[in-house]
Amino acid sequence: xxxxxxxVMPLLIAGLCVTAQVKKPAKPTAKPVAASxxxxxxxxxxxxxxxxxxxxxxxxxxxxxxxxxxxxxxxLGDKTRLIGILLNGFxxxxxxxxxxxxxxxxxxAALKDQEIADILSYxxxxxxxxxxxxxxxxxxxxxxxxx
Amino acid sequence: MPMQTTSKxxxxxxxxxxxxxxxxxxxxxxxxxxSVVKPDADNAxxxxxxxFGALKxxxxxxxxxxxxxxxxxxxxxxxxxxxxxxxILFLQDTNGDGKVDKQSGFGNYGxxxxxxxxxxxxxxxxxxxxxxxxxAQQQVTDPAxxxxxxxxLLDRRQHESKSIVLDDAGNIYVNVGAYSNSCQTxxxxxxxxxxxxxxxxxxxGGIWQFKADKLNQxxxxxxxxxxxxxxxxxxxxxxxxxxxxxxxxxRDQLHDLFPSLYTEKQSxxxxxxxxxxxxxxxxxxWPYIYYDPFTxxxxxxxxxxxxxxxxxxxxxxxxxxxxxxxxxPNGLLFYTGTQFPEKYRNGAxxxxxxxxxxxxxxxxxxxxxxxxxxxGKPSGKWEVFADGFAGPGPVKxxxxxxxxxxxxxxxxxxxxxxxDDAKGTVYRIVYKAK
Numbered sequence: 311x312x313x314x315x316x317x318v319m320p321l322l323i324a325g326l327c328v329t330a331q332v333k334k335p336a337k338p339t340a341k342p343v344a345a346s347x348x349x350x351x352x353x354x355x356x357x358x359x360x361x362x363x364x365x366x367x368x369x370x371x372x373x374x375x376x377x378x379x380x381x382x383x384x385x386l387g388d389k390t391r392l393i394g395i396l397l398n399g400f401x402x403x404x405x406x407x408x409x410x411x412x413x414x415x416x417x418x419a420a421l422k423d424q425e426i427a428d429i430l431s432y433x434x435x436x437x438x439x440x441x442x443x444x445x446x447x448x449x450x451x452x453x454x455x456x457x
Numbered sequence: 458m459p460m461q462t463t464s465k466x467x468x469x470x471x472x473x474x475x476x477x478x479x480x481x482x483x484x485x486x487x488x489x490x491x492s493v494v495k496p497d498a499d500n501a502x503x504x505x506x507x508x509f510g511a512l513k514x515x516x517x518x519x520x521x522x523x524x525x526x527x528x529x530x531x532x533x534x535x536x537x538x539x540x541x542x543x544x545i546l547f548l549q550d551t552n553g554d555g556k557v558d559k560q561s562g563f564g565n566y567g568x569x570x571x572x573x574x575x576x577x578x579x580x581x582x583x584x585x586x587x588x589x590x591x592x593a594q595q596q597v598t599d600p601a602x603x604x605x606x607x608x609x610l611l612d613r614r615q616h617e618s619k620s621i622v623l624d625d626a627g628n629i630y631v632n633v634g635a636y637s638n639s640c641q642t643x644x645x646x647x648x649x650x651x652x653x654x655x656x657x658x659x660x661x662g663g664i665w666q667f668k669a670d671k672l673n674q675x676x677x678x679x680x681x682x683x684x685x686x687x688x689x690x691x692x693x694x695x696x697x698x699x700x701x702x703x704x705x706x707x708r709d710q711l712h713d714l715f716p717s718l719y720t721e722k723q724s725x726x727x728x729x730x731x732x733x734x735x736x737x738x739x740x741x742x743w744p745y746i747y748y749d750p751f752t753x754x755x756x757x758x759x760x761x762x763x764x765x766x767x768x769x770x771x772x773x774x775x776x777x778x779x780x781x782x783x784x785x786p787n788g789l790l791f792y793t794g795t796q797f798p799e800k801y802r803n804g805a806x807x808x809x810x811x812x813x814x815x816x817x818x819x820x821x822x823x824x825x826x827x828x829x830x831x832x833g834k835p836s837g838k839w840e841v842f843a844d845g846f847a848g849p850g851p852v853k854x855x856x857x858x859x860x861x862x863x864x865x866x867x868x869x870x871x872x873x874x875x876x877d878d879a880k881g882t883v884y885r886i887v888y889k890a891k
Contacts, residue, residue: 360713362817363709363713363813363816366813366816366853366854366856367817367854368854370855370856370857371854371856372854372855372856373856374520374537401614410538413645414615414644414645416645416646
């Protein structure tokens, strides 16, 4: 993945954003978004601590109870919504990759913005996912908007 | 019962004028000794004690949860989610080879519970209990029009399934699982303390008793028969004791929620999955305590001031059997048949669905165990009875498991049926030694 740079469209058009994988140089307006190995390593360690019980080491989740984090529209889609799920938790009867999951997802708001950014960058670039990283600033923006 | 079943079987064969030679016809119900159906060459991929064999009677059915077998060996299974508008499948073996060759469906709702008693089939959604009238062959007469026995049971997503069993006195028992892990102010959130008293227990976290023959009952018409049970999926009425036995799913995530008090390893191994023998009014202690299977003590939950050392729940029931943590007992059956050897008579089979919150350890369970009983009490240690459901490899995550045992039922000839809600397999385990 090293030589590749993942870039988001400058604007998130509609809720479902399709992330494009383009060769460098990235579009000038795009933020630098390649997941550095340090980010991934931090994200992985935090994921292991805070998410692994429910979503499992390989992101496959638990049938009927906890959804997978593999190529779901939530993981790959709109980052604001994704960050919101971590800050607010999630407990709605929604279909995720064709199935329903009955456990509640607790809020992770106690984590720092940087920690949430690292976890989400890791998740969006693991388990077969490929998507732009999440920055601490983006988490801050969503947290502020929530207040 | 055997007399009645035989006459029904005879009647049916006369009416049908068929040349069916199913196991039931050939062997007669409850005939002691060997089964007449042939196990699969690989015993359906299962590892069983010597003398036993297994076959897959059906596969790919959907998320098959609980199962009921009629007095002529036909099968009702409840699907977790309705498939093609069918939440209940009716499976028949018309040529007697043990394999399902005729299938129909009805009941456009998902759910877990299903039970045959007398002239009715009872089935549950995650909120309601329905019943369907059965004919002499125990076939549903009007699948499109069930009667509602109870409606409005609590379903707040978590621990939503409603398992049922009936006693011999016209009562139906249903679990209403707690919509919470351990009654924290903020569910499953690190450090959040327990609500005192736990409000969940008013409407959930227990077993409710209703009248089996009264229609349209609401919550208030039922009795909270037993409380302090976090989530029960496997339950059975023990006929020899005339008593309700249940399997509790113990609490999750001791380490995640209280990392300074519990290591990951302790969290993987605590608390026990417990079997309880209930009386009306029993309190099994959730959420205030959990059971430690190593010290055999009731421990104060960390949400309520526990530290892994303080005990609690002096008045709470003690378990009848304590199993390893997180294995998720989803089916319980007291064996009353005569096909299996004497040792199994009146003992308990338990289907363990398999764990999910033992990470980063390998997951555990995914098998059917047996506990011998004498006079209503365990008379020996539990043992693994049927293993191999998950497949060859270690299970790191539940998704790695090829099959997950869920429901149990006993056939009229004493065969043991096991459902798998991962791939929709129905297994039949038989004793084949002559």
